[in-house]
Amino acid sequence: MEKIREEIKEIVRQALASKEVDLILAWEKGQLWYDSYPAFFTEEQGVDSLVWDQFCVNNLSKYLLDDGMAGQKVGILVKGCDTLAFNQLVQDNRIIRDNVVLYGLPCSGMIDPAKVRREGLDRGLIKIKKTGDQLIFVNKEQQIKVLPTQVYYDKCLTCHYPNPVIYDRLIGEKVANETLATHAGRFSAVEELEELSTKDRFAYWDQQFSKCIRCLACRNICPACSCEQCTFDDSELEILGKAKENSEDKFFHLIRAYHVAGRCVDCGECSRVCPQGIPLEKLNRKLIKDINELYGEYQAGLDPSIKGPLVTYQLEDTDTFTAGERGRKQK
Amino acid sequence: MKKIAKDRLSLLWPRIALNYQLFLPIAEEKVVNFSRWEEGAEVDLATLKTANSPKDIIFPQTETYLNFKQEGKRLELEMAGGRKDYLVFGVSPCDVASINLLDKVFLDEPVDQFYQEGRQKGVIIARACLNPAETCFCSSFKINPALAPAGADIATWDLGDSLLWEAQSEKGKELTADFDDLLEEVSREEQERLEQVKTGIADQLKDLPLVNLDPDLIEGGLNEIFASEIWEHLYRRCLGCAMCTYVCPTCHCYDLKDYDGNKCGERFRCWDSCMFSDFTMMAHGNPRTTQKERVRQRFMHKLVYYPNNYQAYACVGCGRCTEKCPVSLDMVKVIKKLGGERNEL
Ligand code: SF4
Ligand code: SF4
Ligand code: SF4
């Protein structure tokens, strides 16, 4: 990654110097090993602090909605999952494709600092090296070999688009899909929940949602949550305010899940940022799975020219409200 | 000083729970938070940082003030309140210090009666931090992780097979007497081990990456910091969520609202966050219209306004915002940008 990092910096410097773009969205390194965060580069000289490492997990596409971006030509560094989000924003008419230059970065997975801490690998950590398919955690006393599956984000372990699906310029070599754990495990947790009785499933989600502190980080990081005025910010809304109430916690999550249904690109950012570890991906993937089963395989954000199944109507669609039993699928 | 053998803790919990609502750090699917203890709960006294601070036990995220009911022309009002006795066990030194900071706000005139009642009904048992984490910087705020600040009723230290136990207040002494049958005297050897543990903590502190942070070095007064250019650069990546303020043990802003059920309803308060676009919304609109102003408000409050009012910073260096902010816009970066870092490595 170090080699590619230098290449990225050079490309970013040139793009800014030649005024190909006014601004580039990338990442910068903070005080601690895991701390790679979104950064905005406008000056060639500032680019030294740009970073590309195994902690550049933040999806930067949503910053394209910021007021400050209007009328600017913006460059953005994007991984595979980030490009799905980008495409979804284009499809939702929230950004204009031609105003953006995409620098695509193949990605073999990002490291979850929480997992590193849980494995006790953070103590005295100096650096993390990557050799072949192993990671080496170097601290003062020793070098510890670790398999990526032990420390990668869950979402990276089920990633099926490690390479950007859209880009203007690709930096680095594409990674082979097989280097990642596959697609297969994606719906297994959903299937487990489907096995439960309605009562137990309700109890499961009731318990999960009750942990929510309603910080809205999941909404704010979500590329599918791109409404100019979100209903949750409406202080007159009577069904939902800021009270930490069980019923409101449920309303919040169900409303959000249905608002992103069909547009959720499964980028996993909502689950990543949740401070309470609520498995939001299970909720979103349930909706994705149902859509796949009802309307055929669909991946939001893969191709913005294809309209999503929930915003189109075809005569042969299963209309579950009449054909099924009150919304339930026919067996 | 006393001690309690670790294998007796399972006897202690039900005893406490007889008379108190007992809150302990409890692990649930890898996330540790202070929750109500019940038989079989996975108590975790080893994890250093709970995801949330115990703030919500003392200052609940939502709290009813008043119930109202209309019958004909009569309007009936009924004060809520009436908190039960509770005990929080395993509070880290920084979190204890944060309660003292909340006290200054809520117990200052005019006294907040709900908060006051909550404080009077509560017992705080602290736990020293044996392994401060790399995201910790409590020492920047003159908190010693090896000790429990005043405000804790009992201090404890983990010696592996037992917890050393020392009462620090009247409440703490009474409680120590109540559990006398579960506690034992401490031997000379154990006293010495405690001293070693404390030295060990002090040694570890020296190696922590954020140890050079010193808010006293922040340059400029209120107006200069307010007008500083750093905000323009810092705010841009902020998502405007409330995670930093809700996990922070010292943030204490709240909103007052009604549930209006036509003929009956409830007035309640709930946490609010300066990061939200509708924070302090008034008839004319919002005084802070951009995220830049909101981010500035959060840090100005902690580093300038609060200190001006109460002669202390409203941050205890718990490092939760450092660890949790999805875009790493945390207290450490702001203090550094404002010049609050010693360069004597
Ligand atoms: S709901 Fe979650 S997984 Fe889906 S697009 Fe939004 S952040 Fe990504
Ligand atoms: S990020 Fe987690 S805690 Fe915050 S609102 Fe979303 S689900 Fe709730
Ligand atoms: S500073 Fe971080 S946690 Fe706080 S509102 Fe901004 S993005 Fe959310």
Ligand code: SF4
């Ligand atoms: S500002 Fe951050 S470090 Fe300081 S007390 Fe709040 S959460 Fe902890």
